[in-house]
Amino acid sequence: MPWTTVQVEKLDNFFIMGDHTGDRVLTYRDALREALDQSLARDPRVFIMGEGVDDVAGVFGTTKGLKEKYGANRVFDTPIAENSMTGIAVGAAMAGLRPIFIHARMDFLLLSLDQLVNHASKWCYMFGGKVKVPLVVRTISARGWGSGAQHSQCIQGMLMNVPGLKIVAPATPYDAKGLMISAIIDNNPVLFVEHRWLHKTTGYVPEEVYSIPIGKGVIHRRGEDVTIVAVSYMLVEALKAAEKLQESGISAEVIDPRTLKPLDEKILVESVAKTGRLIIADTGCKTGSVASEIAAVAAEKAFHFLKKPIKRVCCPDTPTPTSDVLEKAFYPTAEDIFAEAVSLVRE
Amino acid sequence: MEKSKWMEMYRIMRLIRLVEQRINDEYKYDEIKTPIHLSIGQEAVAAGVCIHLRKDDYIFGTHRSHSQYIAKGGDIKKMIAELYLRKTGCARGRGGSMHLVDPEVGILGSSAIVGGNIPLGTGTALASKLLNNDRVTVVFFGDGAVDEGTFHESLNFAALKKLPVVYVCENNFYAINSHQLSRQVGDNIYKWAQNYGMPGFQIDGNDVLEVSDYAEKAISRCRNGEGPTLIECLTYRWKGHIGTVDDVGEGYRPREEYEYWVSKCPIKRFSEFLKDQGVLTDELIKKIDQEIYDLIEEAFSFAQNSPKPSPDELMDFVYAD
Ligand SMILES: Cc1ncc(C[n+]2csc(CCOP(=O)(O)OP(=O)(O)O)c2C)c(N)n1
Ligand SMILES: [Mg+2]
Numbered sequence: 001m002p003w004t005t006v007q008v009e010k011l012d013n014f015f016i017m018g019d020h021t022g023d024r025v026l027t028y029r030d031a032l033r034e035a036l037d038q039s040l041a042r043d044p045r046v047f048i049m050g051e052g053v054d055d056v057a058g059v060f061g062t063t064k065g066l067k068e069k070y071g072a073n074r075v076f077d078t079p080i081a082e083n084s085m086t087g088i089a090v091g092a093a094m095a096g097l098r099p100i101f102i103h104a105r106m107d108f109l110l111l112s113l114d115q116l117v118n119h120a121s122k123w124c125y126m127f128g129g130k131v132k133v134p135l136v137v138r139t140i141s142a143r144g145w146g147s148g149a150q151h152s153q154c155i156q157g158m159l160m161n162v163p164g165l166k167i168v169a170p171a172t173p174y175d176a177k178g179l180m181i182s183a184i185i186d187n188n189p190v191l192f193v194e195h196r197w198l199h200k201t202t203g204y205v206p207e208e209v210y211s212i213p214i215g216k217g218v219i220h221r222r223g224e225d226v227t228i229v230a231v232s233y234m235l236v237e238a239l240k241a242a243e244k245l246q247e248s249g250i251s252a253e254v255i256d257p258r259t260l261k262p263l264d265e266k267i268l269v270e271s272v273a274k275t276g277r278l279i280i281a282d283t284g285c286k287t288g289s290v291a292s293e294i295a296a297v298a299a300e301k302a303f304h305f306l307k308k309p310i311k312r313v314c315c316p317d318t319p320t321p322t323s324d325v326l327e328k329a330f331y332p333t334a335e336d337i338f339a340e341a342v343s344l345v346r347e
Numbered sequence: 348m349e350k351s352k353w354m355e356m357y358r359i360m361r362l363i364r365l366v367e368q369r370i371n372d373e374y375k376y377d378e379i380k381t382p383i384h385l386s387i388g389q390e391a392v393a394a395g396v397c398i399h400l401r402k403d404d405y406i407f408g409t410h411r412s413h414s415q416y417i418a419k420g421g422d423i424k425k426m427i428a429e430l431y432l433r434k435t436g437c438a439r440g441r442g443g444s445m446h447l448v449d450p451e452v453g454i455l456g457s458s459a460i461v462g463g464n465i466p467l468g469t470g471t472a473l474a475s476k477l478l479n480n481d482r483v484t485v486v487f488f489g490d491g492a493v494d495e496g497t498f499h500e501s502l503n504f505a506a507l508k509k510l511p512v513v514y515v516c517e518n519n520f521y522a523i524n525s526h527q528l529s530r531q532v533g534d535n536i537y538k539w540a541q542n543y544g545m546p547g548f549q550i551d552g553n554d555v556l557e558v559s560d561y562a563e564k565a566i567s568r569c570r571n572g573e574g575p576t577l578i579e580c581l582t583y584r585w586k587g588h589i590g591t592v593d594d595v596g597e598g599y600r601p602r603e604e605y606e607y608w609v610s611k612c613p614i615k616r617f618s619e620f621l622k623d624q625g626v627l628t629d630e631l632i633k634k635i636d637q638e639i640y641d642l643i644e645e646a647f648s649f650a651q652n653s654p655k656p657s658p659d660e661l662m663d664f665v666y667a668d
Pocket of ligand 1 (some may be wrong): 384410412459460461462488489490491492495519521522523588
């Protein structure tokens, strides 16, 4: 069993109430698998490639059985050559296909930045809109069980600096399915950021094909005293914190931007206008993080609404340690969000 | 090969040469505000390969790809307008000399990242395979790109999947001022092909008939589903790496080397051959040149009289609709 699976199996089940209600409950993993399955079925241009995408485990279950269903031309394993495989996907996209390229770890994405940043993201602009690159790159950040410094990075903040790249980071099963479908339909390169600890979370997911607009955030919980913007897995921690805050008489509004680029600035500014206090929780290291960018937007566009300084709850600026003791010290949790919220509201 | 194709190859080589000479002459006026990399001396490679390509086949070039763009049938007016960074340019002034594009004829954009185009062309070839069509891709790159991982990663994958792609290395022995032998242990780039599981050849890149011959076979292998080929074309650029400089005898490269290669001018050699064959005459040479000069004149005046992009267009095309 992959080591992160050991860790994920130990997690509590976490049910996330999405936008959507209904009677059909899926895990994030199965929601993703369903989005891929339905997209392969309805569009012959879609195909999936990446290391191990066609093996028995099927990228933590998200591509399981798809090769059997759609054949080895549409779901195939690749050599361990992240940069060129990215470029190859980009070339296929230019020629009219809709590739989905998967990195089982976000860390491996770093080897592909030449093709992702220098090529895929610039092609449309550099050629005056004449060639488009409808590509989806899925990356999964792991955490825990000693994943260590090279198997747990969350570098989405770094990539927000790349013009021409769209970045989505769904946290709920409903959003995972809808945003995967949107990412596939989109005519631009879309980085699809997943967190391993989200794969097991559950929520309501409709069976039909639906899309969620890229660039639109969502309010998960309405509140008056403090805004908590939470990215990717940090949504789970933020919702736990909000629950506990309520018990302490503090009403927190929890927002998931869902898309990191282009960012939904409106939802952020409107919420801060109401609460006057802002906490941003991101899975990445603090400096140059998504939280940094959101803080900058708030400072530019919501400064006069702010009653207190903005707080960022992120990992510290250190490589991820492997020791379980240090790991625990490294990752921020609901407790940290709770503590920041209490100090913003009470002090 | 039919004689009409000989004449077409000749015309293309001449067209490349005269377009680039004109660019060279105009560059000093500082209206072409983009780095240029001229292929004068290397014309036979693009001409000999592209003569066998269909309009719907793909090519990918590099920072030095005027020649391939022209040989594949890219629009010359739009190319020159792009060099002048005009709205009417092939990339609407967003690309410049290093980023030429003409999707109508299968030119999906050249990359100025050394080795960056090799995966892209491997990817269009993958698309041909997945879509089950017989479109072929040719990727052109220099000896410098062989230093990059993308060359090795892409060849491996193309052979593994038997993709319809021809890798054409224009080995002009230099990457900027760095000689091949100061970067690579051997001078046999074509030999990499063997271990990657595809045919590889080292040929005289200044002999357009030889280039054409090898390219024709490689392209038909692609069309027949037999997979990729690597062709290393030995050739030489006459100008310095970038701009219009003449750097011979300034410590960068020896004069004897330069003179040897100039004596092997691909156009001179081919025109002598054509004359021997009785299909080219001095009169015909003049006539072809005149037609080309007219075309060039038209392209430059189109470019120089075209509007520049306006500042309010800055953010256009960051994303496709
Ligand atoms: C990745 C990368 N590294 C360095 C450069 C700088 N550079 C531009 S052209 C060039 C030399 C390329 O040599 P070669 O591939 O032989 O092509 P040639 O210029 O000879 O046609 C270099 C190193 C670059 N553009 N991209
Ligand atoms: Mg070279």
